[in-house]
Amino acid sequence: MQVAMKGISKAFGPVKVLEGVDFSIVGGEIHALMGENGAGKSTLMKILSGVYTPDAGSIVVDGKPTAMRSTTDAESHGIAIIHQELNLIPQLSVMENLFLGREPQRFGVLDSKRMRVEAAIWLNKVGGSQIDTAREAGTLSIGQQQLVEIARSLSLNAQVLIMDEPTAALTDKEIDTLFQIMADLRSHGIAIVYVSHRMEEMFRICDKVSVLRDGHFVGERMVRETNFDEIVKLMIGRELQQRFPAREVEPGAVRFKVEDLADENKISHIHFEVRAGELLGVAGLMGSGRSEILRTLFGLRKKTSGQVRLDGATLDLRNPTDAIAAGIGFVTEDRKSQGLVLGMSVRENATLVHLSEYARAGIVNSQAENEAVHQLISELHIHTRDSELEVKSLSGGNQQKVVFAKWLAKPPKVLLLDEPTRGVDVGGKAEIYQIMNRLAASGTAIVMVSSELPEVLAMSDRILVMNEGRQAAIFSAKTTTQQQIMTAASGGL
Amino acid sequence: MSPLENAVLEKVHLPSGVTRLNPQRKALLQKLGPLVGLVAICIGLAFMSPDFLTIGNVMDVARQVSINAMIAFGMTLVILLGGIDLSVGSILAVSSVLMAMLLHAGHSSVLAVAVGILAGAFMGWVNGIVIAPGKVAPFIATLATMTLLRGVALVLSQGSPISDFSSDFFSMLGGGYFLTLIPVPVVSMLVVFALFWFVLKKTVFGRHVYATGGNAEAARLSGVKTDRVQILVYTLSGIMAAIAGVILTSRLNSAQPTAGAGYELDAIAAVVLGGTSLAGGRGWIFGTLVGALLIGVLNNGLNLLGVSAFYQQVIKGAVILLAVLLDRSDK
Structure with a gap:
């Protein structure tokens, strides 16, 4: 045929x-x-x-x-x-x-x-x-x-x-x-x-x-x-300069420290620390508990044991509001169902997390809000004709940049990323990597879960590998290989 | 496509393929559809009945509308959340009976009104608790409280109306005039309208209502306390039902345990006519005001024209269907 x-x-x-x-x-x-x-x-x-x-x-x-x-x-x-x-x-x-x-x-x-x-x-x-x-x-x-x-x-x-x-x-x-x-x-x-x-x-x-x-x-x-x-x-239509842009900062002091973290059924014995300006990749098979680590840290899942420290202070995170107040941001895996309110405008989505920054006594100062939004749009290269357009009219990559904008209105101390480039095209991916690099350069500690091993290898400083709810290994990204990660992820070592 | 938009497009005769209207202008025109409908019906009625466009009649219509509009303002927020509140009529009755009992017991009208509104707030709050942390579907939760609270109104009043309050202040609330021309309930309605408009347009809370209705999960993950937003909205809906109860009780000089039955449907009709989506996240308070006026004008006009009460129902239903179909046809 x-x-x-x-x-x-x-x-x-x-x-x-x-x-x-x-x-x-x-x-x-x-x-x-x-x-x-x-x-x-x-x-x-x-x-x-x-x-x-x-x-x-x-x-x-x-x-x-x-x-x-x-x-x-x-x-x-x-x-x-x-x-x-x-x-x-x-x-x-x-x-x-x-x-x-x-x-x-x-x-x-x-x-x-x-x-x-x-x-x-x-x-x-x-x-x-x-x-x-x-x-x-x-x-x-x-x-x-x-x-x-x-x-x-x-x-x-x-x-x-x-x-x-x-x-x-x-x-x-x-x-x-x-x-x-x-x-x-x-x-x-x-x-x-x-x-x-x-x-x-x-x-x-x-x-x-x-x-x-x-x-x-x-x-x-x-x-x-x-x-x-x-x-x-x-x-x-052009040569891609760099698929994975390089990051030129040396990580600083330990910013985010997780000890013996466990939830009710999916994860246990999770230990790691992330330095200021460092990116910790989290790899593993689907269902190995990667996303659950992030969701527990963001107060979405009940923590049954463990300590979370940010800049030395112990945090008690029971819901997203607690996490956000502590300076933690979370770019979720599924941007349509969890990341964006699709029927709202680019502006309304971009300021959803930190709207009170532009408000006094609960009343929004439209001018301050608009200025912040326009700055975010130009900083993150969000391609939209107008900040008042519904966010669902944007392409996948630009929608994802709006999700980042939500968290960047006030730079987070820790940013949790779950599949940050899923459904984003090649050009958009490179731009999102650059955003991640700029955040790291400003001292944010980043934890990134991803199913794409080349992305994990190229973007991380260190890589935590999950296997059936436990952490199998932490590798330095410079010295490890896809093969080594896959072996650890499937339970061999 | 809305009638207005059609009219605009016909006039302009743009060649096909040329950008006709940018999405925002188009959305605005679509939003203004109900207003155009209202104006058209008013012009029609003015020609058909000489009594329609008299100051006395216009003020009468506005006063009749005020009760439905008050409930519908609260209902707009509820529907923006993707919810529904069927209990408003029963809340109105309970508040009304409570106020009448206090007035009869010789308490001041200020105290009576305050207790009535607080009671409305409490009943709405209970709805919110059952719906948000309790995770019961709003339709079911408020269907239950609708029945329950109607029972409470009957128990409190022992099934009979409580009438005749000798308070000038209280009778002013529903029957008085501002500057001897505008009925007090109409002034209250406009003040509340302005307040709701401001809250939805300019406050963090208003933004959170739209976000929660548009995508509750995304809102929660952005740090919006979605349960609290829902509880507040149902509480507001209860307050608005109680305020409508104040106007009705004052106007009739009587509290009836059966008052307000079916009011929830008029309020929902006003909200939907105004273009607010039952799916949540999309809508505006101005539309609701227009929707309530549309229903009020239609009632009044059909009465003036001497249309039988049976036919009035048929016509009202048909207008609602038509309006909703016109609103849908372009989506």
């Missing part, structure tokens, strides 16, 4: 999202579609899968021009999409989800026996034979839910499978399983479009890569004939 999109254009109101984009894919290849946030990847894929209709251009399936007017249309041509936010109905069983909208019937009554048998067959094909077809979909892990979605697409006879950021919420092990299944599907002649930011994964699994920039198609390469720098250059 061969699908070619030719000269696709699409505008939303005055905003041109795609202009004359070409993209083609053939059966038996895994084709990466890359580009920064806002480059138009999602829109292009929504056009291919019938969610949007293009303003201009054509889609040719096996030589025949085809109109995709709806997702059902696209599915009938063998094109299916698996969205980043999975589309299963959590209260329904696995098999009910698999056959939603086309349930097998006998005399108008559900044929549950056939449904169960066929569901098991399809799950088996994607390596999900251990998934109970009668279980509620919402109780499965994200990785398993994804398998159910892939099985659903295959049962619809999909020949082209579009996967939007499929690994974003998966553990390393689940990613391995997913990649095996993708390779297996490829060998059966299925075409996979892999939409992602993750450069390492693209090099690991994909055959071809197409790059979009600002709504334009800028190039297609064979993965084995290209390299990291070339793809980044295509994506951002």
Whole structure:
């Protein structure tokens, strides 16, 4: 099967999202579609899968021009999409989800026996034979839910499978399983479009890569004939000066000290100290208790033992308000559900934490607030036309900078970062690293949890590795390797 | 698209593809939709009934609106949090009965009013405690207190109205005039409106209300004491219900244990007509004032035109549906 999109254009109101984009894919290849946030990847894929209709251009399936007017249309041509936010109905069983909208019937009554048998067959094909077809979909892990979605697409006879950021919420092990299944599907002649930011994964699994920039198609390469720098250059239109900007400060005196920290069930025996201007990376597998350390330190989880000292003073942190008052900031993992109030403006989000700094007797001084916001916008290079725009209209990287702005309105003594560059494109990442470096230079002690090992290695001074709720080791970032960290994280030493 | 925006766009005839309105102007136009509706209905009624645009009638409408508007101001904050308060009618009744009992026992009207409002605050506070730290859905919590407090009003009054208070001050609160022209409740309504506008627009507390309603988790992680914000808002809603009770009791010169039944729905209608989202985080107090006026003008106009009470309900319901649909169509 061969699908070619030719000269696709699409505008939303005055905003041109795609202009004359070409993209083609053939059966038996895994084709990466890359580009920064806002480059138009999602829109292009929504056009291919019938969610949007293009303003201009054509889609040719096996030589025949085809109109995709709806997702059902696209599915009938063998094109299916698996969205980043999975589309299963959590209260329904696995098999009910698999056959939603086309349930097998006998005399108008559900044929549950056939449904169960066929569901098991399809799950088996994607390596999900251990998934109970009668279980509620919402109780499965994200990785398993994804398998159910892939099985659903295959049962619809999909020949082209579009996967939007499929690994974003998966553990390393689940990613391995997913990649095996993708390779297996490829060998059966299925075409996979892999939409992602993750450069390492693209090099690991994909055959071809197409790059979009600002709504334009800028190039297609064979993965084995290209390299990291070339793809980044295509994506951002210039050479990336430094992927990880260097930090030139020597850490000062011990600022933040944690002794024998434990919570009720997830973490215990955590000891570490962070110096002023130092960045402590926290690595480990998903579920190893990385985030729980930060959440406990920020007063979100109940501490059952341990002492926390900041600049020599012992802290009693029972809720976020205590932590903030002590000078601790927390950039959370999920910026949409925990970091930002999406319906509020850039200004209102940026001053949410330290609003009382610009208020007297509870009354906000708008002028002081506006001045502070404009300073933050220019300091952090937040790209927005207007501080009154809703923060949800910004790109992922700029949204994340607004999250940083919340904490920087009054420089924190300690900043806890949970996946600070998740969902941020390459250019945005570099800017966020620079913000982190500037904070360190001003004496902030930083603790950063991250799943991206290259980031942890490059940005940290020292690295704490977690394994099943305990700390397995603390390495100096200069002398350790990815291999060493992975070994410690999986329990070996 | 709101009617006003439509009108503007038709006049301007912008070629397609050109930036028509920036998002903020567009949002403002959409927000002003209800006001345009109100003005249109007023102009229509002025033509249809000569009695409508007389000073006496306008003041009457404003006074009738004041009770619903007071409750709706409190309800706006509740709905901004993504909550709902069904108990306001019952709170009004309990406060009203308490004030009447104190007045009958010979206490001063200042004491009676103070106790009535404090009682409203207490009842609202209980709602807040059950909803925020107690984590009960607002609909369920206030449905329960609605029933419970209605019972309390009936028990306290033993089921019968308490009437005739011989206090000039107390009867002034609902029936008096400011400068012999503007009814006192209308002045109170405007003062409270200005206060709420200021609180929502200019204070840290107001910002925290929007943030909590928009994303409670993000607000909490930013150090907003979201439980405290919720408790305060429900307490305010109770206070506003009690103030409406003062006006009603004074105006009728009587406290009825069954008073205020169904008022919660009028208040919710005013808030929603004014463009505040039931999902929380989005809305404004000016819209609520306009919404309350819309309902009041419609009631008054239909009466003046001699429309039967049965049809009035049908028309009111249809107007609310239409307004909400117009508000939705552009989202």
